[in-house]
Amino acid sequence: MRRQNNLPRPKNFKPYTAPSGGWGSARSVANILRREGNPASGALTLTRQNKVDGFQCVSCAWIKPAKPLPFEFCENGVKATAWEITSRRCTPAFFAEHTVTELLDWDDYHLEQEGRLTHPMRYDAATDKYVPVSWGDAVADIGRQLHDIEDRENVVFYSSGRSSNEASYMYGLFARLYGNNNLPDSSNMCHETTSVALPESIGVPVGTVTLDDFATTECILSFGQNAGSNSPRILHPLQEASRRGVPIITYNPLRERGLESFTNPQSVTEMVAHEATPISSSYNQVRTGGDLAALTGICKALLELDHKAIQDHRPSLLDRDFIASHTHGFDRLSAWLRKQDWQAIERISGLPRAALTATAVTYAHSNSTIAIYGMGLTQHRAGVETVQMLVNLLLLRGNIGKQGAGICPVRGHSNVQGQRTVGITEKPELVPLDRLAQQYGFEPPRTKGLDTVEACEEILKGKIRAFIMLGGNFARAVPDRPRMEKAWRDMPLTVNIATKLNRSQLLPGATSYILPVLGRIEIDKTECGPQALSMEDTSGCIHGSRGVRLPASRHLISEVRLVGEIAKATLDPNPKVSWDDWIADYSLVRRAIAETYPDTFSDYEDRMWEPGGFQRPLPARHRGWHTKNGKANLMTPTSKSLGEDRDLPSNGEDVFHLMTLRSNDQFNTTVYGYTDRFRGIHGTRDIVFMNTVDIERLSLSSGDRIELQTVSRDGIERRHGGLSIIPYDIPVGCIGAYYPEANVLLPMGHYAIGSKTPAAKSIPVTIRRDMIS
Numbered sequence: 184m185r186r187q188n189n190l191p192r193p194k195n196f197k198p199y200t201a202p203s204g205g206w207g208s209a210r211s212v213a214n215i216l217r218r219e220g221n222p223a224s225g226a227l228t229l230t231r232q233n234k235v236d237g238f239q240c241v242s243c244a245w246i247k248p249a250k251p252l253p254f255e256f257c258e259n260g261v262k263a264t265a266w267e268i269t270s271r272r273c274t275p276a277f278f279a280e281h282t283v284t285e286l287l288d289w290d291d292y293h294l295e296q297e298g299r300l301t302h303p304m305r306y307d308a309a310t311d312k313y314v315p316v317s318w319g320d321a322v323a324d325i326g327r328q329l330h331d332i333e334d335r336e337n338v339v340f341y342s343s344g345r346s347s348n349e350a351s352y353m354y355g356l357f358a359r360l361y362g363n364n365n366l367p368d369s370s371n372m373c374h375e376t377t378s379v380a381l382p383e384s385i386g387v388p389v390g391t392v393t394l395d396d397f398a399t400t401e402c403i404l405s406f407g408q409n410a411g412s413n414s415p416r417i418l419h420p421l422q423e424a425s426r427r428g429v430p431i432i433t434y435n436p437l438r439e440r441g442l443e444s445f446t447n448p449q450s451v452t453e454m455v456a457h458e459a460t461p462i463s464s465s466y467n468q469v470r471t472g473g474d475l476a477a478l479t480g481i482c483k484a485l486l487e488l489d490h491k492a493i494q495d496h497r498p499s500l501l502d503r504d505f506i507a508s509h510t511h512g513f514d515r516l517s518a519w520l521r522k523q524d525w526q527a528i529e530r531i532s533g534l535p536r537a538a539l540t541a542t543a544v545t546y547a548h549s550n551s552t553i554a555i556y557g558m559g560l561t562q563h564r565a566g567v568e569t570v571q572m573l574v575n576l577l578l579l580r581g582n583i584g585k586q587g588a589g590i591c592p593v594r595g596h597s598n599v600q601g602q603r604t605v606g607i608t609e610k611p612e613l614v615p616l617d618r619l620a621q622q623y624g625f626e627p628p629r630t631k632g633l634d635t636v637e638a639c640e641e642i643l644k645g646k647i648r649a650f651i652m653l654g655g656n657f658a659r660a661v662p663d664r665p666r667m668e669k670a671w672r673d674m675p676l677t678v679n680i681a682t683k684l685n686r687s688q689l690l691p692g693a694t695s696y697i698l699p700v701l702g703r704i705e706i707d708k709t710e711c712g713p714q715a716l717s718m719e720d721t722s723g724c725i726h727g728s729r730g731v732r733l734p735a736s737r738h739l740i741s742e743v744r745l746v747g748e749i750a751k752a753t754l755d756p757n758p759k760v761s762w763d764d765w766i767a768d769y770s771l772v773r774r775a776i777a778e779t780y781p782d783t784f785s786d787y788e789d790r791m792w793e794p795g796g797f798q799r800p801l802p803a804r805h806r807g808w809h810t811k812n813g814k815a816n817l818m819t820p821t822s823k824s825l826g827e828d829r830d831l832p833s834n835g836e837d838v839f840h841l842m843t844l845r846s847n848d849q850f851n852t853t854v855y856g857y858t859d860r861f862r863g864i865h866g867t868r869d870i871v872f873m874n875t876v877d878i879e880r881l882s883l884s885s886g887d888r889i890e891l892q893t894v895s896r897d898g899i900e901r902r903h904g905g906l907s908i909i910p911y912d913i914p915v916g917c918i919g920a921y922y923p924e925a926n927v928l929l930p931m932g933h934y935a936i937g938s939k940t941p942a943a944k945s946i947p948v949t950i951r952r953d954m955i956s
């Protein structure tokens with residue numbers, strides 16, 4: 184049986200002491216290509232990664248530079264490429280051998296290890312197997328079923344952030360022509376907190392930093408982002424900054440190797456000399472969920488230092504001109520900061536006042552500061568207020584809209600940002616609906632659609648009639664897995680547009696399809712010749728991308744074509760929407776996008792091939808504030824708890840705060856292997872990181888098996904057992920385990936206030952010895 188529980192306990196847990204990158208990374212790259220059966224041609228493919236006229240990496244959304252390195256990829260980019268160009272195939276013969284019930288017993292790793300899906304498949308309830316179906320029959324049946332659904336608000340169009348701008352634009356238009364704004368996406372589980380927080384503060388939903396800013400910055404603040412595993416190419420600008428003597432101040436509960444030191448695997452000198460650059464100049468192990476308190480402390484300390492400077496007749500430490508002419512809310516925020524109690528700040532952040540003040544001192548000496556952050560800030564109940572407090576800190580010294588400074592949320596999926604830009608959103612106010620109405624001669628739906636959590640709630644109520652999934656593994660990525668999986672099968676129609684087998688596909692309802700598509704790395708040829716696609720990186724730069732590999736199977740079709748075909752089969756004909764022309768020539772989709780969004784996409788076709796891509800207009804970069812009051816807003820938190828969970832029911836047991844994390848050997852629900860190299864874990868994912876003080880206090884030992892149970896507010900019992908204890912450098916009271924396995928513990932109602940991003944980084948749990956395993 185291919186179940187993870189049969190894997191051995193972590194015998195040889197040994198903390199990783201080498202730098203990130205370096206020889207470990209180089210060895211790993213060679214092994215990955217071999218593992219996927221592609222050592223030679225895979226290496227050739229990699230030379231085209233993130234290059235003009237090559238393909239954009241399918242892994243993270245980190246900035247693609249105008250002057251790429253000879254090898255502009257990282258170890259995890261290689262894994263993502265190798266995963267897509269693997270020589271393994273998941274064919275109809277495989278599906279004929281295994282029932283869906285049997286496959287449900289497999290773990291994520293073994294499911295995706297079957298390789299690329301090759302044929303469209305339809306679920307056959309009589310045999311409990313997926314059977315081959317022709318594209319024509321599949322599309323016609325889906326179109327007929329969607330067309331016949333009367334309550335069109337009960338159909339969901341999910342997308343994971345990997346699809347191109349072209350496919351995403353068509354998908355969003357399809358949903359709106361169909362009759363709803365139910366376009367949840369992976370961003371709802373990820374940086375939605377950013378998309379809610381930043382517009383209120385600075386009037387743009389995305390980061391304001393470019394690579395040039397890294398070259399001149401004087402200080403970098405890094406919060407809750409595991410750069411070494413999740414966006415390793417960021418380590419190059421961080422390394423350069425560190426060498427220039429730029430302080431890099433990190434806030435992270437775990438000591439992550441990638442944030443400690445780095446050897447550039449592309450530098451012969453560094454590799455030969457085993458030379459490593461320290462990354463963080465100061466490492467603050469904040470408690471999980473303690474960042475609002477920590478940032479409040481840093482802002483408060485800055486005000487105190489400023490007060491002292493003024494008393495001493497020294498220049499102010501705040502950018503008072505900027506505050507006066509560009510911002511709103513300073514008096515209210517500073518009064519609130521003065522009122523905050525240092526004891527509460529220290530307790531909730533887990534950091535001493537002196538450490539927070541030290542950050543404020545370094546920050547006060549810098550003329551231009553960048554703040555980077557990831558899931559460690561967004562996936563918390565107080566995530567929105569936390570991101571806004573980080574922006575407050577920047578605004579107090581005018582660090583938005585000037586060279587070398589800005590806010591830098593590191594987006595996850597490689598095109599999650601671009602999808603939003605071209606209309607994938609449940610929020611109608613973010614889309615130029617009037618322009619769509621004019622362009623396509625229809626009345627677009629104006630009511631808000633379902634986001635991820637709301638879609639799940641409707642599925643749990645049994646209301647959703649059909650769920651279309653453009654990429655991703657929704658059922659596996661969302662909270663409350665057992666309840667969701669049960670309810671998933673009650674949906675009459677589920678359509679999985681995918682490249683690999685995953686768990687969402689194994690929960691079929693009455694009708695279920697697996698529709699395999701081309702990946703971005705593959706050559707996409709239509710009757711008009713080879714087609715290009717485009718995507719946007721985390722700095723708002725839009726790049727062209729061309730596939731370079733032969734398709735994994737001759738039966739695959741592109742996402743653009745599939746979305747167009749399903750739309751045609753579903754909708755009544757509309758002479759203004761030329762699905763067939765778009766399917767044949769993707770430049771016509773880009774022309775349509777430019778018509779809908781003229782300010783962003785003028786000269787789209789040419790500019791996407793410029794080195795480094797073209798930048799979408801972001802007024803905050805030039806101190807234009809597209810907020811309601813035309814100012815940058817210093818936001819005062821309205822919650823009274825500084826992010827602390829005060830209303831937890833208690834039965835007297837110790838409550839721990841669980842963060843759910845990615846290993847170095849996975850991409851979200853795709854598990855490449857069982858090695859989390861930088862954290863010293865080999866051969867398993869069934870572990871819990873825990874402080875030795877906590878381990879001893881609970882009379883447990885390293886390697887003991889434990890069970891976690893969520894502290895329940897809704898009366899539902901959630902348990903996750905068979906986990907081995909790994910003693911780790913993590914604050915007392917905080918523990919860590921891997922996502923997605925730990926999602927069974929995450930309640931649907933536990934999300935960031937304001938953005939509904941599931942609060943996956945702070946789940947209150949209790950710990951018990953596991954007697955069963």
Ligand SMILES: Nc1nc2c(c(=O)[nH]1)N[C@H]1C(S)=C(S)[C@@H](COP(=O)(O)OP(=O)(O)OC[C@H]3O[C@@H](n4cnc5c(=O)[nH]c(N)nc54)[C@H](O)[C@@H]3O)O[C@H]1N2
Nearest residue numbers: 259407408409413471472557558559595596845849850851
């Ligand atoms: N190889 C690889 N690359 C990826 C992905 C992948 O799975 N694998 N996923 C992609 C996606 S979709 C995303 S969104 C990004 C995710 O990339 P990250 O934002 O790095 O997300 P996580 O791996 O979940 O790790 C979060 C980090 O935040 C820290 N953290 C946890 N809780 C807190 C807290 O309360 N405060 C602070 N300050 N820190 C905290 C953790 O210790 C960890 O270092 O990566 C993208 N890139």
Ligand SMILES: Nc1nc2c(c(=O)[nH]1)N[C@H]1C(S)=C(S)[C@@H](COP(=O)(O)OP(=O)(O)OC[C@H]3O[C@@H](n4cnc5c(=O)[nH]c(N)nc54)[C@H](O)[C@@H]3O)O[C@H]1N2
Nearest residue numbers: 343373654655656660680681682683685843851852922943
């Ligand atoms: N507990 C907990 N839960 C979390 C998180 C967490 O940190 N903790 N993180 C959240 C975050 S940040 C995110 S982004 C979500 C991720 O949620 P999703 O984006 O839904 O999940 P992925 O695992 O990225 O999806 C993997 C699947 O995508 C398909 N795929 C890959 N490439 C392509 C392609 O080119 N086209 C198509 N059509 N399909 C493709 C493959 O079949 C693969 O099985 O999970 C969220 N859930």
Ligand SMILES: [Mo]
Nearest residue numbers: 369373595596
């Ligand atoms: Mo994400």
